[in-house]
Amino acid sequence: MSTTTTLSRPLYADVVDLDRYPIHELGSERGRALIDSCRQELAKDGCCTLEGFIKPEAVARMVALANQLESKAWVSDRPHNVYFEPFDETVEPDHPLAFQVRSAKHGIAYDYIPEDAPLRRLYESDDLTRFIGAVLERPVLYRSADPLDAFQITLFKPGEELGWHYDRSEFSVTVMYQKAEKGGDFEYVPALRTKQDECYDEVKKVLHGDRSRIKVQSGEPGTLAFFHGNCAMHRVTPVEGETPRINSVLTYGEHEDMRLNDLTSELFYGRTSPR
Ligand SMILES: O=C(O)CCC(=O)C(=O)O
Numbered sequence: 001m002s003t004t005t006t007l008s009r010p011l012y013a014d015v016v017d018l019d020r021y022p023i024h025e026l027g028s029e030r031g032r033a034l035i036d037s038c039r040q041e042l043a044k045d046g047c048c049t050l051e052g053f054i055k056p057e058a059v060a061r062m063v064a065l066a067n068q069l070e071s072k073a074w075v076s077d078r079p080h081n082v083y084f085e086p087f088d089e090t091v092e093p094d095h096p097l098a099f100q101v102r103s104a105k106h107g108i109a110y111d112y113i114p115e116d117a118p119l120r121r122l123y124e125s126d127d128l129t130r131f132i133g134a135v136l137e138r139p140v141l142y143r144s145a146d147p148l149d150a151f152q153i154t155l156f157k158p159g160e161e162l163g164w165h166y167d168r169s170e171f172s173v174t175v176m177y178q179k180a181e182k183g184g185d186f187e188y189v190p191a192l193r194t195k196q197d198e199c200y201d202e203v204k205k206v207l208h209g210d211r212s213r214i215k216v217q218s219g220e221p222g223t224l225a226f227f228h229g230n231c232a233m234h235r236v237t238p239v240e241g242e243t244p245r246i247n248s249v250l251t252y253g254e255h256e257d258m259r260l261n262d263l264t265s266e267l268f269y270g271r272t273s274p275r
């Protein structure tokens, strides 16, 4: 009889390539090496991309699910500034506080996504939360408590895009399921602002077409990406061609009760409470 402990198979073993990304054994040598390399990439580029994190079969199931749920998606299309704050009419029109960008997307809320959906099972596992927390060097990290936004699926149909913006949350985690034929690139400018300085002149340059500090990531299907969305201004370029870009944003916070405010919830989901 074997005396070694038999570890139970994680509930998301069919979702993550655990040979390459052992998030179920973070304390092991391979687990620690994974965390180290993610931290280094994040510090160097302001973004860390883990290609092939999600297994192809799970990706295919998420694409099928997104197509199946498309009629439930909330379609939003509106102008905003990069801070998601009311336009400031007292400054010049090309000032970042007044400058208009556009975001248009199809958002499928958390409460439409079945409990057994591959990525929902992964999102709800404590192993993933622990892994994200370890990379971000957070002693405590919680999944968002928002019933609509904590985990969702977004389709960017032809012509849709996400304008330049900063996220309200400090960092973001995305998972790509399907790329557009053209466009739909994730573009970001690492550390464009700091907690102390909005760096308006630098922001203005990017808004007016300066590409010298922009990094581009096309995101192959199955990629999980981390980025500091609160300091790195970012956008999704307009989708061209027939194929929608499909992905999810996984939302975390340092407080147990993190939720969207009603205004943002209305904007992205057309409601503020679950069905
Ligand atoms: O879809 C992406 O790649 C980024 C999404 C994003 O920036 C957001 O939802 O705030």
Ligand SMILES: [Fe+2]
Binding pocket: 165, 166, 167, 172, 229, 234
């Ligand atoms: Fe964002």
